[in-house]
Amino acid sequence: MTALTVVVNGAPREVPAGASVADVVAAVAASAAGVAAALNGEVVRRADWAATPLRDADRLEVLTAVQGG
Amino acid sequence: MNPIEDPLIIAGEEFGSRLITGTGGAPSLHVLRDALAASGTELTTVAMRRVDPAARGSVLDVLRERGVRVLPNTAGCFTAGEAVLTAKLAREALGTSWVKLEVIADERTLLPDPIELVEAAEQLVADGFTVLPYTNDDPVLARRLEQAGCAAVMPLGSPIGSGLGIRNPHNIELIVEEAGVPVILDAGIGTASDAALAMELGCDAVLLATAVTRAQDPVAMARAMRHAVAAGRLARLAGRIPKRRYARASSPFEGRSGT
Structure with a gap:
């Protein structure tokens, strides 16, 4: 099985x-509570996470709330 | 439940407290929790950042425990595109379409970039967000943000974290006079008298973070701000006396002994 390199x-x-x-x-x-993900600059809804495969060189951002403002 | 006396109403939602707090800068979640309780706030900002697998405890747990509504911000965004994506991530993560919209121009002043701000506000309103923009103390920009469909306008008193208070109270009054949405004084508050002044000028609420979280005693300062905002609001509603050049005796002159 080949591996992919993604940027997380x-x-x-x-x-x-x-x-x-x-x-x-x-x-x-x-x-996963309070977490959101964006793949290549577009939000991926939580309901779609499992059905969204990653491709080589994809950029995934995983964010949550922290103290601020 | 009793109706709230003199509620703050934003986008049809009622709040009993006119003090909106930020969570940035608190020395610990424990202190933050106590400060939030002392402030009486019902609406509190958080920032969106990359997950830290080593993080212990979450600011969200503290807000949930306090029953405080979460208001995600777009702090650190320099363009409309970055701010819109951050708002969408916050909506997905936190299940709220409310956003404190911040689009800053540079790191030295953290002043809002008005061009990017209006662009982001228009996009977010079109996408169904309730947008509360952090803006300059510019009456014309405030008007443009209201026209864009923002649910409030949040002019700065002075730069974020500066504690310089309200540098242009005249402009804040102009914004208040014209606004058809709540005006929330956001940024620059240093101490309780600044918060009271904001309310006396006619602002509907005050948003502050650093003044409490970086005070020597954050919990005591949170309590001070709670009272300052309430006192300033009461004074505004009560109607202050006009300023006079000369004295006006408050005791009668008639009936003095020896006259």
Whole structure:
């Protein structure tokens, strides 16, 4: 099985071919509550995470709320 | 539940407190929780940032525990495009279409970029967001933001985190006179008298963070701000006396002994 290299929150990360947005969110976030993801600059709705596969060189941002403002 | 006396109404939602707080700069979540409680706030901002797998505890847990409504901001965005994406991520993450819209021009002043701000506001309103823009103390820009469909306008008193207070109270009064949406004084508050002045000038609410979170005693300052906002609001509604050049005795002259 080949691996892909995607950029997650600015850092390169190897993921197995076929990995989805949901897989990577689960790997980087302690909990999916209060988390949102953007793939190549577009929001991916939570309901679509599992059905959205990653491709080589994709840029995934995984954000949550922190103290601010 | 009793109806709220003199509620703050934003986009049809009622709030009993006219103090909106930020969460940035608090030394710990524990202090933040106590400061929020002391402030009496019902609406509080958070920022959206990349997840930190090592983070312990969440500001969201604190807000939930306090029963405070969350208001995500777009702090750190320099373009309309960045701000719109951040707002959409916040909506997805937090389940709210309310956003404190910030589009800043540079890191030294953190002043709003008016061109990008109006562009972002138009896009977000069109996408169904309730937009509360952080804006310059410019009456014309405030008018343009209201025309764009913003649910409030939030002029600065002075730059974010500066504690310089309200540098142009005349402009704040002009914004208040003309606005058909709530005016929320946002940024620059240093101490309680600044917050009271904002309300005396006719602002509907005050948004502050640093003045509380970086005070020597954040919880005590949160309490001070709560009282300052309430006092300023009461004074505005009560109607202050006109300023006079000379004294006007408050005791009668008639009936003095020896006259």
